[in-house]
Amino acid sequence: MTHSHALTQGLRLPILASPMFLVSNPEMVIAQCRSGIVGSFPALNARPQQALAVWLDQIQAALQADRDAGGQPAPYAVNLVIRPQAERFEADLETCVQHRVPIIITSLGDPSRVAQRVHAYGGLVLHDVTSARHARRALAGGADGLILVCAGAGGHAGALSPFALVNEVRRFFDGLIVLGGAITDGRAVLAAQALGADMAYMGTRFIATQESSAVDGYKNMLVSASASDIVYTPHFSGISANYLKPSIVAAGLDPDNLPTVDPAEVRAAGDRQKRWKDIWGAGQGVGGIDDVPAIAELVDRLEAEYRAAQQALREQLDAAAAVQGVTA
Numbered sequence: 001m002t003h004s005h006a007l008t009q010g011l012r013l014p015i016l017a018s019p020m021f022l023v024s025n026p027e028m029v030i031a032q033c034r035s036g037i038v039g040s041f042p043a044l045n046a047r048p049q050q051a052l053a054v055w056l057d058q059i060q061a062a063l064q065a066d067r068d069a070g071g072q073p074a075p076y077a078v079n080l081v082i083r084p085q086a087e088r089f090e091a092d093l094e095t096c097v098q099h100r101v102p103i104i105i106t107s108l109g110d111p112s113r114v115a116q117r118v119h120a121y122g123g124l125v126l127h128d129v130t131s132a133r134h135a136r137r138a139l140a141g142g143a144d145g146l147i148l149v150c151a152g153a154g155g156h157a158g159a160l161s162p163f164a165l166v167n168e169v170r171r172f173f174d175g176l177i178v179l180g181g182a183i184t185d186g187r188a189v190l191a192a193q194a195l196g197a198d199m200a201y202m203g204t205r206f207i208a209t210q211e212s213s214a215v216d217g218y219k220n221m222l223v224s225a226s227a228s229d230i231v232y233t234p235h236f237s238g239i240s241a242n243y244l245k246p247s248i249v250a251a252g253l254d255p256d257n258l259p260t261v262d263p264a265e266v267r268a269a270g271d272r273q274k275r276w277k278d279i280w281g282a283g284q285g286v287g288g289i290d291d292v293p294a295i296a297e298l299v300d301r302l303e304a305e306y307r308a309a310q311q312a313l314r315e316q317l318d319a320a321a322a323v324q325g326v327t328a
């Protein structure tokens with residue numbers, strides 16, 4: 001745990017609450033930042049496109065009010081899926097630049113043009129990757145930091161173990177690494193740091209909160225599910241992602257025998273949002289979710305768990321050192 005980054009220094013906990021399609025909203029982001037962790041949302045959640053500026057104004061006003069009252073809110077992030085020349089992407093980038101969004105999380109594609117625009121006003125670009133090859137490409141494209149989305153993450157997840165991917169990436173990159181995949185409690189946040197990451201990327205845990213836009217059935221399913229209820233399949237979006245099996249059953253499908261699909265065809269069809277809106281994404285960390293708290297309460301709990309895990313680790317290390325002292 002020798003590594004740290006300027007972004008983590010002003011935070012209460014080294015956590016970036018990840019952007020989630022149809023789930024994240026301004027109320028969540030404001031609560032996350034006020035609680036001292038980085039909050040985020042995908043630009044595409046604001047619809048129509050003009051709503052993005054309204055959301056950004058709302059978030060910035062709330063965080064400014066918090067500062068005026070003596071608070072120290074964390075910075076927020078917006079997720080842009082890179083689709084050069086696509087009308088919505090270009091408009092979203094422009095809106096984010098106008099609002100000087102502090103952190104942009106880019107997914108897919110080459111982040112270089114986004115990086116140029118965002119660096120011009122002093123913002124930070126973090127690119128979301130699932131392999132060392134993509135990590136190198138993102139860095140060549142000017143990303144300031146990397147988000148390593150590993151096996152077991154909710155939504156579009158990688159297939160690599162965090163032990164393997166962090167280790168590989170740390171061999172050529174000593175900047176900011178955010179690690180994602182099945183992290184639901186404070187102990188796992190500390191484990192991410194022990195592994196060599198600077199911050200934890202947490203999504204699924206925040207779906208089951210009072211502020212999230214998920215419907216109650218979705219939140220309740222997260223509370224009752226465990227890791228074996230998660231299925232990893234390209235069936236619904238053309239890219240392999242993790243979903244809650246019971247939501248697939250509720251849609252009348254057999255999650256263990258999904259018809260074979262051509263991923264390219266599914267992506268080209270582009271109608272996944274409407275067709276599959278009741279197929280719910282979640283990571284393998286669901287077994288650690290037992291309730292639907294307000295975000296402020298959840299972050300208090302994460303901090304208590306994180307501090308307790310630090311203390312337990314210290315005691316473990318001290319005990320090991322004492323044994324070594326005796327045997328030396």
Ligand SMILES: Cc1cc2nc3c(=O)[nH]c(=O)nc-3n(C[C@H](O)[C@H](O)[C@H](O)COP(=O)(O)O)c2cc1C
Binds near residue numbers: 021023203285
């Ligand atoms: C329902 C859902 C929607 C998601 N939507 C997005 C998205 O729009 N953009 C994105 O970059 N990541 C998205 N993700 C992935 C998360 O940002 C993140 O990688 C993941 O939640 C981390 O793993 P965890 O859920 O196990 O904590 C989504 C994840 C979930 C569960």
